[in-house]
Amino acid sequence: MSIWKLVIAEILHRKLNFGLGLLSVVVAIACLVGAFTLLRAHDLRTDRVIAAKELETQKQMAVMEDDYRKIMKELGFNVLILPGDQNLGDLYARGYASHYMPEEYAHRLAASDAMSVRHLLPSLQQKLEWPERGRTVILAGVRGEIPLLHYADKEPMLVAVPPGTMVLGYELHRSLQLAEGDRVEFLGRNFTVGRCNAERGTKDDITIWIDLREAQTLLGKEGQINGILALKCHCEGSSLDQLRREIARLLPETRVIEFASRLTTRAEARDRATRTARESIAAERAHRMRLRLEREELAAVLVPLVLLASALWIGFLSFTNVRERRAEIGILRALGLSTRPILSIFLLKALAMGVLGALAGYALGFVAGSSWDEISLADQPELFDPLILLISAISAPLLSCMASWLPAILASQQDPALALKEE
Numbered sequence: 001m002s003i004w005k006l007v008i009a010e011i012l013h014r015k016l017n018f019g020l021g022l023l024s025v026v027v028a029i030a031c032l033v034g035a036f037t038l039l040r041a042h043d044l045r046t047d048r049v050i051a052a053k054e055l056e057t058q059k060q061m062a063v064m065e066d067d068y069r070k071i072m073k074e075l076g077f078n079v080l081i082l083p084g085d086q087n088l089g090d091l092y093a094r095g096y097a098s099h100y101m102p103e104e105y106a107h108r109l110a111a112s113d114a115m116s117v118r119h120l121l122p123s124l125q126q127k128l129e130w131p132e133r134g135r136t137v138i139l140a141g142v143r144g145e146i147p148l149l150h151y152a153d154k155e156p157m158l159v160a161v162p163p164g165t166m167v168l169g170y171e172l173h174r175s176l177q178l179a180e181g182d183r184v185e186f187l188g189r190n191f192t193v194g195r196c197n198a199e200r201g202t203k204d205d206i207t208i209w210i211d212l213r214e215a216q217t218l219l220g221k222e223g224q225i226n227g228i229l230a231l232k233c234h235c236e237g238s239s240l241d242q243l244r245r246e247i248a249r250l251l252p253e254t255r256v257i258e259f260a261s262r263l264t265t266r267a268e269a270r271d272r273a274t275r276t277a278r279e280s281i282a283a284e285r286a287h288r289m290r291l292r293l294e295r296e297e298l299a300a301v302l303v304p305l306v307l308l309a310s311a312l313w314i315g316f317l318s319f320t321n322v323r324e325r326r327a328e329i330g331i332l333r334a335l336g337l338s339t340r341p342i343l344s345i346f347l348l349k350a351l352a353m354g355v356l357g358a359l360a361g362y363a364l365g366f367v368a369g370s371s372w373d374e375i376s377l378a379d380q381p382e383l384f385d386p387l388i389l390l391i392s393a394i395s396a397p398l399l400s401c402m403a404s405w406l407p408a409i410l411a412s413q414q415d416p417a418l419a420l421k422e423e
Contacts (some may be wrong), residue, residue: 003341007348010075014321021317021353022360022399029311029361029396030368035299037369038386042295044382046288053284057277079243081105081228084253095138095203096125097226103212105251106228110146112250120146121229124215130208132185133176140206162213165194167209173197186210187218309402312354318346318407346408347401354397362392 011018070092082091083099090098106122124141144160161167164188168178173196178184182193191210199205244256370383 003344003348006341006345007352010345010349011352017317017348018353020111021314021350022357024310024313025353025357025396025400026361026364028307028399029358029392030365031306032303032363032395033362033388033392034369034372035138035295035303035365036385037366037383038372039292039295039299040383040385041293041370041372042288046285046292049288050281050285053281057281077260079230080257081109081230081247081251081254082257083226084255087254088257096127096129100124100221100224100226101254103223103225105254106146106225109228109247109250111322112246119229119231122146122212122225123227123229124212124219124221124225130186132187134171135176136206137172138203138206139215139219141207141212141219142209143212161209162194163211163214164191165210166191167195167197168193169205169207170197170199171205172208175386188215189218190293242347307399310401314350314400314403318350318404319410322346322407322410343408346404350400350404350408354400355393357400358392358396361396362389365392 082097086097087381088098103122110120114229121142125138127136127138130137173179173193178193178196180193180196184193197204223373247254247256276284328381
């Protein structure tokens with residue numbers, strides 16, 4: 001009879017003994033595989049949670065950015081670039097600059113790599129009498145926004161005034177009973193009222209906007225402006241000091257002021273929201289890391305204990321099996337079976353126990369570990385690790401054989417005469 005036939009006969013004859021040993025191997029390997037799979041599932045779940053939070057944050061920030069751009073457009077320009085020798089006290093008293101600078105400054109700034117400003121609008125303003133109507137007005141010569149060379153075109157905050165037309169502030173068109181399409185004379189030239197603005201409650205209500213070239217001609221300031229309106233970019237790392245440094249580098253003979261408005265509060269609120277979102281993601285990541293560490297610590301204690309308990313249990317079952325089969329072993333030895341085949345019977349039985357236990361234990365541990373952390377069936381293939389399967393396939397037979405080694409040695413070295421005499 002071959003060794004494997006003897007092994008199979010031994011397994012079939014001692015089903016309970018083999019089943020209890022197999023169960024201990026399955027539990028040990030399932031615990032080992034489950035711990036590894038649980039940690040992999042935790043990492044996968046962490047990546048998904050953090051990615052979802054980051055995506056949600058990006059969507060919220062995109063909405064906030066869009067709202068912020070709309071708010072900026074509604075509130076208007078928040079930076080004014082002035083001639084360097086302009087006295088601010090005189091500026092605030094008059095409501096406009098009394099010194100001038102070349103219009104070319106605006107084009108130079110638009111062609112630069114300045115990161116802190118958007119929506120450049122050169123302008124020429126002066127308070128004067130409208131002799132044909134007997135009114136004091138503020139004349140504002142504007143042109144369309146100068147496109148920035150290094151940035152994509154954006155919707156302008158202020159639409160250009162076509163030549164030959166004018167835009168009237170609320171108080172002017174209301175008190176003079178002017179409407180869109182009316183023809184008026186201004187400083188000896190004829191204009192068409194292109195638009196009548198709504199009430200703003202500022203000096204804009206007594207302002208007339210015309211084309212910049214026409215304003216320069218009327219005021220005798222060809223090629224000159226007295227201000228460049230701009231919008232300071234509220235992006236990370238941007239500040240008024242940085243803006244001033246950039247403008248000073250490009251236009252050293254100018255100075256910059258920023259308008260205080262609700263825009264500052266809105267910007268600070270957006271910054272706080274950004275910081276809060278980042279802190280939330282960092283807190284979630286730290287929470288997941290703490291949870292993983294706790295699971296690692298539990299696995300580091302539980303898995304060795306289960307493996308040790310399994311080895312001791314298999315060893316105990318093997319000793320019991322050898323003790324119960326002393327007579328059978330004695331008969332085999334008396335029939336001439338040497339030490340080596342008897343040793344092989346017990347070790348091959350342990351090997352079979354280990355192989356079957358590895359397969360069943362891996363399947364059980366994988367299912368248990370992958371089901372623990374809300375991982376769907378579609379994601380389970382990502383948790384499969386050939387290395388863990390290889391470890392299971394090696395460790396389970398090795399565990400069984402090592403636990404059965406000493407009882408197998410004792411069985412193979414039994415004196416047949418003493419074994420038969422005891423019976």
